[in-house]
Amino acid sequence: MKKNKFIELKLREAAFILRGLASTKHPVLAHVIPMRRCNLACAYCNEYDNFSSPVPVEEMKRRLDKLADLGTSIITISGGEPMMHPQIFDIVRHIRARHMIAGLISNGFYMKPESIRKLNDAGLQYLQISIDNVEPDEVSKKSLRLLDKKLRHLAEHAEFQVNINSVVGGGTKNPEDALTVARRAIELGFSNTVGVIHDDSGILKPLGERESAVYEEIKGLNKKEYARLGWFQDNLAAGKANDWRCRAGARYLYICEEGLVHYCSQQRGYPGIPLAEYTMKDFEREYNTEKWCAPFCTVACVHKVGILDNWRDPQKPAGAEEIVRRSEKEAVGEMVSVE
Numbered sequence: 001m002k003k004n005k006f007i008e009l010k011l012r013e014a015a016f017i018l019r020g021l022a023s024t025k026h027p028v029l030a031h032v033i034p035m036r037r038c039n040l041a042c043a044y045c046n047e048y049d050n051f052s053s054p055v056p057v058e059e060m061k062r063r064l065d066k067l068a069d070l071g072t073s074i075i076t077i078s079g080g081e082p083m084m085h086p087q088i089f090d091i092v093r094h095i096r097a098r099h100m101i102a103g104l105i106s107n108g109f110y111m112k113p114e115s116i117r118k119l120n121d122a123g124l125q126y127l128q129i130s131i132d133n134v135e136p137d138e139v140s141k142k143s144l145r146l147l148d149k150k151l152r153h154l155a156e157h158a159e160f161q162v163n164i165n166s167v168v169g170g171g172t173k174n175p176e177d178a179l180t181v182a183r184r185a186i187e188l189g190f191s192n193t194v195g196v197i198h199d200d201s202g203i204l205k206p207l208g209e210r211e212s213a214v215y216e217e218i219k220g221l222n223k224k225e226y227a228r229l230g231w232f233q234d235n236l237a238a239g240k241a242n243d244w245r246c247r248a249g250a251r252y253l254y255i256c257e258e259g260l261v262h263y264c265s266q267q268r269g270y271p272g273i274p275l276a277e278y279t280m281k282d283f284e285r286e287y288n289t290e291k292w293c294a295p296f297c298t299v300a301c302v303h304k305v306g307i308l309d310n311w312r313d314p315q316k317p318a319g320a321e322e323i324v325r326r327s328e329k330e331a332v333g334e335m336v337s338v339e
Contacts (some may be wrong), residue, residue, distance in 0.1 A: 005159055009125050012101060013098045017075040024287065025070030028308055030253040030307045031265070034091055035213060038081040038223050040107055042132070042140040047265050048080045057087035057256050061094050063259055066275055068098035076103040076301070083110035089122045096123035107142050111150040116157040127158065130165040130195065134177045146180050155188040162190040166218065168211045169196045175211040182218045194218045196236040196298055206239030232303045241295035244303065249286025252305045264299045265292065290315040
């Protein structure tokens with residue numbers, strides 16, 4: 001990443017963080033899906049299919065405009081595999097035209113020099129690729145061997161920040177692969193994170209002895225990242241709950257290919273309201289609602305957003321207001337019947 005662009009991005013990040021701390025009345029990050037289709041079929045993944053059509057680019061622009069009007073700071077495009085969308089570069093360009101930070105999550109297979117240069121021209125600022133193993137297997141083809149050439153292309157041509165996410169848990173065969181991936185990412189000049197992933201049924205399981213040793217060693221390679229987020233990842237690695245305030249549906253929005261707002265990729269269906277109809281009333285309800293799934297959540301980006309508000313505005317369990325109103329009504333009825 002060129003130095004002047006890096007400095008510009010860090011200044012914008014700092015401004016958005018200050019804005020997020022100063023006001024709770026806008027989304028910080030929206031995760032938008034332009035298509036559900038993917039060229040791969042990773043066994044643990046529940047976020048893809050092999051047949052969906054891309055969302056028309058004009059509809060994508062309308063959704064991005066609505067998010068910009070809500071005051072959203074950062075847009076992350078994902079899938080499925082977003083690079084399969086025929087107008088992906090126009091989508092990234094529109095994000096930047098609306099003065100939002102543009103990020104992309106990809107499996108990396110489409111990162112050819114020409115595509116990377118087009119992402120540069122469109123104004124992409126972040127790219128994340130998850131690599132699951134060193135050699136492809138029946139669980140995942142997102143392997144270092146198949147992707148290393150793509151990583152070298154990125155190291156040579158990308159003008160945006162690249163993060164390589166290695167993974168442990170979720171049935172991965174060789175935990176040591178995550179360490180190999182992390183070391184290769186750092187060697188190429190990329191940042192690296194490690195994710196504790198769920199299995200194919202969406203269930204989090206504590207890391208085993210080998211997985212835990214690898215996890216700790218990768219943490220040592222990424223001290224800056226884990227100084228900020230180690231607390232939540234450490235608990236997940238041990239199978240322990242986290243005590244935090246999830247602001248999904250408000251400060252974090254997940255917009256599926258059908259244009260509906262969900263808590264996140266793992267809780268699709270809630271609240272399930274079309275983005276076009278989403279209002280600040282919906283925002284405030286979800287901001288103040290305690291999420292039942294929060295203690296064992298593995299979605300790192302939602303945790304990062306939650307840090308901004310974890311110290312303020314305690315939440316209520318879902319439906320608490322309705323229960324209070326019902327109780328008050330019943331109490332009044334009892335007093336009337338006594339009289």
